[in-house]
Amino acid sequence: MSQNTWKNWAETCVCHPEQIILPHTEEEIIEVIKAAAAHGKKIRVAGNGHSFTQLVGTDSLLLALDHWNGIVDIEGQSARVRSGTNIKVLGESLYEKGLAQENLGDIDVQSIAGAISTGTHGTGIQFGNLATQVEEITFINARGERITCSEAQNHDIFKAAQVSLGALGVITEFKLKCLPKYVLQLRNVKNTVKDCMSRLEENKKQHRNYEFYYFPYTETVQEKISNVTDGEAKEGGMLQYLNDIILENGAFKLFSEVSRIFPSSSRAISKLTGKAAGESVRNTWSHRVYATARWVRFTEMEYNIPAEHFEECFYEIKKKIEDTQYDLHFPIECRFVKGDDIWLSPAYGRDSAYLACHMYKGMPYEKYLRDMETIFKKYEGRPHWGKLHYQTPDSLRQLYPKWDDFHAIRKEMDPNGMFLNAHLSQIFIDEKKAVLTE
Numbered sequence: 001m002s003q004n005t006w007k008n009w010a011e012t013c014v015c016h017p018e019q020i021i022l023p024h025t026e027e028e029i030i031e032v033i034k035a036a037a038a039h040g041k042k043i044r045v046a047g048n049g050h051s052f053t054q055l056v057g058t059d060s061l062l063l064a065l066d067h068w069n070g071i072v073d074i075e076g077q078s079a080r081v082r083s084g085t086n087i088k089v090l091g092e093s094l095y096e097k098g099l100a101q102e103n104l105g106d107i108d109v110q111s112i113a114g115a116i117s118t119g120t121h122g123t124g125i126q127f128g129n130l131a132t133q134v135e136e137i138t139f140i141n142a143r144g145e146r147i148t149c150s151e152a153q154n155h156d157i158f159k160a161a162q163v164s165l166g167a168l169g170v171i172t173e174f175k176l177k178c179l180p181k182y183v184l185q186l187r188n189v190k191n192t193v194k195d196c197m198s199r200l201e202e203n204k205k206q207h208r209n210y211e212f213y214y215f216p217y218t219e220t221v222q223e224k225i226s227n228v229t230d231g232e233a234k235e236g237g238m239l240q241y242l243n244d245i246i247l248e249n250g251a252f253k254l255f256s257e258v259s260r261i262f263p264s265s266s267r268a269i270s271k272l273t274g275k276a277a278g279e280s281v282r283n284t285w286s287h288r289v290y291a292t293a294r295w296v297r298f299t300e301m302e303y304n305i306p307a308e309h310f311e312e313c314f315y316e317i318k319k320k321i322e323d324t325q326y327d328l329h330f331p332i333e334c335r336f337v338k339g340d341d342i343w344l345s346p347a348y349g350r351d352s353a354y355l356a357c358h359m360y361k362g363m364p365y366e367k368y369l370r371d372m373e374t375i376f377k378k379y380e381g382r383p384h385w386g387k388l389h390y391q392t393p394d395s396l397r398q399l400y401p402k403w404d405d406f407h408a409i410r411k412e413m414d415p416n417g418m419f420l421n422a423h424l425s426q427i428f429i430d431e432k433k434a435v436l437t438e
């Protein structure tokens with residue numbers, strides 16, 4: 001076995017690549033791909049390992065693009081960005097140039113390519129997932145060819161490449177549409193489930209970014225609301241850091257450990273954290289608002305369902321949790337996203353709601369997540385590609401109208417499956433029907 005070890009953040013994917021390669025230039029990436037093709041090797045690309053699934057796992061070649069980062073240039077309000085760029089670093093670099101991304105997820109440690117390639121999203125019904133911010137993609141396919149695609153150029157390849165799970169080739173560059181930099185006012189509001197649900201549609205429309213966390217075994221939610229403000233951006237300073245990062249994360253970590261050691265305390269802990277949920281307001285530059293520090297590690301499943309089914313699905317999840325009494329203390333995160341036309345985007349063709357279920361690292365999660373998935377499936381749920389799910393090629397094919405079109409492009413770009421690993425083969429290739437035999 002190789003001495004190299006790579007693992008993801010949640011440690012749900014641990015692999016031993018034959019070689020970990022850190023290219024500095026696009027030419028090096030092309031050379032690696034051509035050499036791999038000549039020697040029948042496989043390649044996976046790692047972002048920052050924040051997917052929970054086995055997307056990155058390989059025992060062959062692993063490309064890590066840590067040295068392939070930064071902004072290449074700015075054209076008007078668009079930025080050309082190298083694919084290995086870390087989202088936090090990108091946010092600060094765009095800020096220095098007077099720009100910002102229109103929306104982000106709730107962490108900023110991913111690589112831009114990793115986040116875009118799995119359909120990573122934030123919240124806000126005016127905004128699609130991060131892949132909708134992409135105007136142009138350049139990637140290197142399995143023949144070592146440099147492909148550039150956009151709405152206008154190689155349109156079908158573009159629709160496949162926007163969310164591709166790294167299956168078409170190695171993305172080297174994105175052109176991202178940005179906005180002039182802006183300040184957001186973030187409010188955390190404690191509320192009841194009943195009031196939250198009765199004002200949900202109003203809140204989704206009224207606020208730029210609206211989401212809420214539901215605390216299992218309670219009637220409590222914490223709403224997170226952001227809107228653009230003319231107010232001055234105030235950086236939190238040491239006190240804010242102490243409260244948000246040290247105290248909140250520290251206390252939650254402590255509760256989580258108690259839960260792990262005494263699982264039957266989980267329900268009481270969920271009630272306690274619901275009670276302790278605070279209210280706060282702060283104004284900060286947008287790229288510093290979206291992300292939250294995550295010291296407490298967990299495993300996660302997140303599903304996209306059509307927005308109109310949200311309330312029914314939410315109440316069914318809540319009831320199932322109460323009836324089953326899982327050892328669970330993590331809140332359910334609920335977000336809302338605009339539909340898009342990206343072939344493998346979970347929000348393809350529909351305005352969507354996302355519900356995310358977490359379990360503390362080290363605690364059994366399979367029964368809980370499988371039960372939740374059964375409910376999501378009733379509502380035409382599509383899984384987040386980076387988060388745990390138990391779908392098969394057949395079930396996924398039913399969910400994605402452009403499934404076969406995606407795979408036609410994939411086979412054109414990668415005829416011998418150089419970019420497939422065991423996980424991708426498992427979710428892409430329906431051996432029974434032999435529809436997609438390699």
Ligand SMILES: Cc1cc2nc3c(=O)[nH]c(=O)nc-3n(C[C@H](O)[C@H](O)[C@H](O)COP(=O)(O)OP(=O)(O)OC[C@H]3O[C@@H](n4cnc5c(N)ncnc54)[C@H](O)[C@@H]3O)c2cc1C
Pocket residue numbers: 009010044045046047048049050051052055056065083084104105106107109110111112113114115116117118119120121122165166167169170171172294384385386387
């Ligand atoms: C604590 C935490 C919070 C999260 N919050 C959110 C959230 O708010 N919203 C949300 O939607 N998701 C969220 N996620 C999921 C996360 O955004 C995705 O799983 C994302 O893909 C992780 O990015 P990464 O850089 O770590 O990529 P990795 O997980 O390393 O890779 C993801 C995929 O991208 C491919 N890839 C990476 N770089 C390239 C490249 N250059 N060319 C081709 N393929 C490439 C990889 O091969 C792999 O298939 C969260 C995850 C965690 C652990």
